[in-house]
Amino acid sequence: MNKLLLIDDERPILEMLDLSLTSEGYQVFTAENGNDGMEIFEREKPKLVITDIKMPGVSGLEVLKRIRGSGQEAEVIIITGHGDMDSSIAALQNGASDFITKPIKDEALMVALERAKEKIIIAQKLRDYTENLEQTVQERTEDLRQAQQELLKKERLATIGETVTGLAHYIKNILNGLRGGMYKINSGMNRDKPIILKDGWEMAQRNVVKISELVLDLLSYSKEREPQRKSCHPNEIVLEAVESLQLLADNNAVKLSYSLDSNIRDACLDPRGMHRVLLNLVSNAIDACIYDPDQSKPFEVEVKTRVEVDGRGKNFILFEVIDNGCGMNREVKQKLFNRFFSTKKEQGTGLGLLITHKIIQEHGGEISVDSEEGKGATFRVRLEKEPG
């Protein structure tokens, strides 16, 4: 703090100031021109600089500008000629701490130096405070991040616990199905009865499909992921999903049909994700027919696609899955997308709509439902169309 750089082209003034400042306890460095002054400034990094404003070559104003541009902090006191208001103003505008006029009076010089030193102390205090503040904020942020991670870990553990309990019955059910299939295969072979063998084989197959569906559902539930978008045709995704559920519909006397908008062009979607969405919605619709207490009506499930343009000219693709099954009351509608919510007891996992919702959200789309108890349900998925 007590290093002081003195720049003046008039040697007598330089010597006089050197003497009086040294006696005040400053470690004084002197230069007779701006260039030498800047060299010393860069080497010694003094916090205090006193410079004459009028000097041949590099002026005091130039020295001031260079110091301000150097990124190093220093208080610069400018010595101006008596009555030279213009230079004084220019110096202050360029960030001089103070100015004193020639002839220099010791007292005025000491006052200016005291003021400059006060400024340095205040600036330092401010810096310390800001640094402290930054560190405190950093520490608190880290604490918070750790607490959040702990919480997430606990939540995940709780979810795993819930999952295991929630799914144990369902898995037990699949295992029973597999066991039954194996038993039939066994007795078909022993008794050389191909019909029983085929029956057993189909039973085993159905349950293997169920378990692989469950694993896929669990995987897409547990992973936080971006949709794997690629160019594909929305109608084709519907066709594939309908095809893989056709047999289930036929076996349960449900007429499964589709009506696809031929104006739909390729779009940029995650075909696997959207396939899962449609599988979930269509299999729920078929289930709604199977679970309908009124089994006298002819059951129908229809899948529709449509292009929609909103007021701002944005294109949307709409998927609709419509059934005339059991429908939903208010309570079911409210809990629909909850984790493990199912009205199907051991036959359901309550994961289907949760995952459907997640995939649609990841696509930036929306899902909605209209339903009346006893009359059926319509699920609508709306995705913004990104050209494929």
Ligand SMILES: Nc1ncnc2c1ncn2[C@@H]1O[C@H](COP(=O)(O)OP(=O)(O)O)[C@@H](O)[C@H]1O
């Ligand atoms: N189309 C539908 N009609 C009537 N109820 C439905 C329909 N789709 C879903 N639900 C209700 O929502 C619940 C949750 O569905 P989901 O998450 O797919 O789980 P799960 O099919 O394993 O029960 C179902 O158990 C059912 O009560």
Ligand SMILES: [Mg+2]
């Ligand atoms: Mg389901």
